[in-house]
Amino acid sequence: MTQKIILITGGTGYIGSHAVVAFEQAGYQTVTIDNLSNSSLDAFDGVEKILGYRPIFRQGDIRDWDFLKGVFFEFAFDGVIHFAGLKAVGESCKKPILYHNNNVGGSIELFRIMEEYGVRHIVFSSSATVYHPDNQSPLTEDMRLGTTNPYGTTKLVIEKILEDLARDAQWSVISLRYFNPIGAHPSGYIGEIPSGIPNNLLPYIMDVAIGKRDKVLVFGDDYDTRDGTGVRDYIDVCDLVDAHISAYEYHDSGYTPINIGTGIWVSVLEMIELVQSAIDQTISYEITSRRSGDIAECYANVSLAKKLLWWTATRTIKDSIMNGWNFVSNR
Numbered sequence: 001m002t003q004k005i006i007l008i009t010g011g012t013g014y015i016g017s018h019a020v021v022a023f024e025q026a027g028y029q030t031v032t033i034d035n036l037s038n039s040s041l042d043a044f045d046g047v048e049k050i051l052g053y054r055p056i057f058r059q060g061d062i063r064d065w066d067f068l069k070g071v072f073f074e075f076a077f078d079g080v081i082h083f084a085g086l087k088a089v090g091e092s093c094k095k096p097i098l099y100h101n102n103n104v105g106g107s108i109e110l111f112r113i114m115e116e117y118g119v120r121h122i123v124f125s126s127s128a129t130v131y132h133p134d135n136q137s138p139l140t141e142d143m144r145l146g147t148t149n150p151y152g153t154t155k156l157v158i159e160k161i162l163e164d165l166a167r168d169a170q171w172s173v174i175s176l177r178y179f180n181p182i183g184a185h186p187s188g189y190i191g192e193i194p195s196g197i198p199n200n201l202l203p204y205i206m207d208v209a210i211g212k213r214d215k216v217l218v219f220g221d222d223y224d225t226r227d228g229t230g231v232r233d234y235i236d237v238c239d240l241v242d243a244h245i246s247a248y249e250y251h252d253s254g255y256t257p258i259n260i261g262t263g264i265w266v267s268v269l270e271m272i273e274l275v276q277s278a279i280d281q282t283i284s285y286e287i288t289s290r291r292s293g294d295i296a297e298c299y300a301n302v303s304l305a306k307k308l309l310w311w312t313a314t315r316t317i318k319d320s321i322m323n324g325w326n327f328v329s330n331r
């Protein structure tokens with residue numbers, strides 16, 4: 001059987017680099033494209049160490065039509081896993097045009113070239129941020145959509161474009177709505193490298209653990225949750241990329257959005273406690289005011305992923321913390 005070639009956009013990023021490893025190990029040939037705007041080839045060095053060879057990489061921007069044309073001319077793709085995009089919520093509020101241009105504009109160019117070359121099979125990185133903040137968790141895929149920041153709006157707009165495209169039965173489209181990805185590959189060679197001050201909770205806790213920052217700022221302890229702090233559904237990055245393989249192999253025409261989480265909810269204080277006991281180190285923290293735009297609770301109903309993809313998360317939160325810690329302390 002000939003090996004299927006898949007295009008991975010944003011494949012030198014945090015989740016994309018784990019996906020390149022997982023798809024290669026599952027027997028696919030991957031071609032990664034990335035403009036390196038939020039990553040570097042260090043991630044690919046890590047990928048090479050894990051696999052024992054270097055997968056194909058072409059540097060370029062998904063908004064660059066000539067670049068895309070060159071790549072689609074060079075390789076006969078079976079389908080696309082689309083990670084490329086900017087993801088910082090705060091930055092998106094300051095630079096909405098950049099976010100719409102990069103995420104929406106780039107995706108349109110990508111879908112255009114796919115259509116031109118008859119490549120109509122795609123798995124897209126969406127986010128739980130597309131759910132309207134008034135929904136009550138656990139969130140199901142049919143709940144009301146609505147966003148509170150430009151980053152989230154770009155994800156929702158791209159979902160809508162894909163839904164429109166998939167009215168043509170030749171297209172097979174899955175949007176995976178990620179909850180909170182954490183952790184790293186168990187080898188310690190690839191993981192999350194936040195640029196500047198981490199926005200996300202676990203990378204921030206890790207910075208405190210390695211002594212880079214004094215204490216974790218806990219954004220509010222007056223939410224209507226178990227201990228008053230924000231509750232989220234943290235999904236291991238290796239489980240997350242496994243879900244992409246299952247989603248890719250689920251061939252159905254049309255458009256299907258699917259939650260990818262664990263269904264387990266963890267508060268900020270519980271996460272700090274879990275890290276302390278996993279790495280046997282005290283993590284200082286201070287309760288501060290709520291962060292604007294945050295919601296109290298966000299966790300998934302994961303029944304659809306189980307039903308359609310036969311996928312369920314298998315790693316524990318302790319596994320994710322230990323693998324994340326292994327990666328951070330190796331660096």
Ligand code: NAD
Nearest residue numbers: 010013014015034035036037038039061062084085125127
């Ligand atoms: P990341 O920033 O590590 O990876 C994204 C990659 O896309 C980067 O390597 C960046 O250089 C590349 N890129 C950005 N714009 C590009 C363009 N125009 N052309 C080519 N390459 C471009 O982010 P990640 O955490 O790996 O996230 C991957 C995807 O998953 C993103 O679309 C993100 O929005 C989505 N997502 C992430 C999270 C999360 O918490 N990490 C949650 C939900 C959804």
Ligand code: UFG
Nearest residue numbers: 127128129179199200201204217218219230231232268294
């Ligand atoms: N938190 C802190 N201190 C920090 C960082 C976070 O207390 O320094 C709290 C937040 O208030 C929240 C929880 O930890 O209660 C998780 O916060 P993250 O920033 O790690 O994650 P969010 O759920 O806010 O956001 C993530 C992604 C977004 C995405 C959203 C919904 O970062 O890109 O999930 O999918 F839009």
